[in-house]
Amino acid sequence: MIELTDIHKAFNEGQPNEYWALRGIDLNIAAGQVTALSGPSGSGKTTLLTLLGCLSRPTRGRVRLKAQDVSGLPERFLTDIRRQTFGFVFQQFNLIRGLSALDNVMLPAYPLGLPHRELRDKAEAQLAALDLGHRRDARVEWLSGGEQQRVAIARALINSPEVVIADEPTANLDTALSKQFMTILERLLDEGRTVLLTSHDPLVVESAVVATVVRLRDGKLVEAQMLFQPAIIALLLASLLSAWRCLPPQPLSPRN
Numbered sequence: 284m285i286e287l288t289d290i291h292k293a294f295n296e297g298q299p300n301e302y303w304a305l306r307g308i309d310l311n312i313a314a315g316q317v318t319a320l321s322g323p324s325g326s327g328k329t330t331l332l333t334l335l336g337c338l339s340r341p342t343r344g345r346v347r348l349k350a351q352d353v354s355g356l357p358e359r360f361l362t363d364i365r366r367q368t369f370g371f372v373f374q375q376f377n378l379i380r381g382l383s384a385l386d387n388v389m390l391p392a393y394p395l396g397l398p399h400r401e402l403r404d405k406a407e408a409q410l411a412a413l414d415l416g417h418r419r420d421a422r423v424e425w426l427s428g429g430e431q432q433r434v435a436i437a438r439a440l441i442n443s444p445e446v447v448i449a450d451e452p453t454a455n456l457d458t459a460l461s462k463q464f465m466t467i468l469e470r471l472l473d474e475g476r477t478v479l480l481t482s483h484d485p486l487v488v489e490s491a492v493v494a495t496v497v498r499l500r501d502g503k504l505v506e507a508q509m510l511f512q513p514a515i516i517a518l519l520l521a522s523l524l525s526a527w528r529c530l531p532p533q534p535l536s537p538r539n
């Protein structure tokens with residue numbers, strides 16, 4: 284779904300403080316899966332995530348989204364692509380203080396020009412699906428960390444994005460809330476969405492819901508590991524078994 288070819292990203296290019304955060308990344312992101320970017324602090328996870336989500340452009344290399352080269356597109360086209368394709372959950376949630384949970388969720392949908400009533404209903408439905416219906420009118424700064432995170436997720440989902448992008452989604456959550464986040468991930472997968480996230484958290488990276496872990500170090504790919512999930516193993520075993528049952532009986536070979 285998203286294809287990166289030889290991606291390099293420099294900050295402050297040409298300046299004395301020039302820094303190459305990504306140094307030659309080739310990566311294919313499959314649709315309908317959870318892909319986790321993992322690696323030490325400073326290894327380039329957030330930088331890579333912003334490129335995948337068309338929030339920034341590579342210094343060199345090519346980004347293709349559904350076979351369309353988006354690396355060189357002007358900003359106004361990228362803005363449209365972002366709005367139509369991606370929903371973002373940032374590490375600090377980036378909610379607007381002083382506004383209610385409901386207003387925060389509605390914000391990214393305003394540019395689409397839906398009738399206000401329809402938009403409100405959609406936002407209420409998103410909050411209710413995340414068990415936050417009763418807190419919809421509360422200002423976001425009054426909410427707990429886990430509640431704020433769910434508002435951020437509801438906001439990311441308001442335009443029904445194909446791809447949900449989350450930077451360290453469980454970094455500010457305790458274990459119970461992190462587990463709740465994993466349940467939300469399962470729901471997103473059931474809805475057919477693609478999820479890209481960064482995480483240091485073993486609870487996330489080693490979870491069965493994550494299909495691929497991409498490991499980074501010093502701006503380079505260490506490995507992209509396909510995890511064998513229980514469902515895939517069961518499928519493989521079942522097909523092996525049925526192939527074995529269909530084999531014709533072997534004639535006994537005469538002994539010499």
Ligand SMILES: Nc1ncnc2c1ncn2[C@@H]1O[C@H](COP(=O)(O)OP(=O)(O)OP(=O)(O)O)[C@@H](O)[C@H]1O
Pocket residue numbers: 294295302303304322323324325326327328329330331
């Ligand atoms: N805007 C910027 N200007 C200059 N350097 C930057 C900028 N953004 C990131 N960097 C540098 O690029 C490198 C990669 O940063 P990035 O934020 O992608 O790391 P990360 O893997 O997400 O780390 P963490 O786990 O701490 O979030 C870091 O060394 C960082 O200092």
Ligand SMILES: [Mg+2]
Pocket residue numbers: 328329330450481
């Ligand atoms: Mg980061």
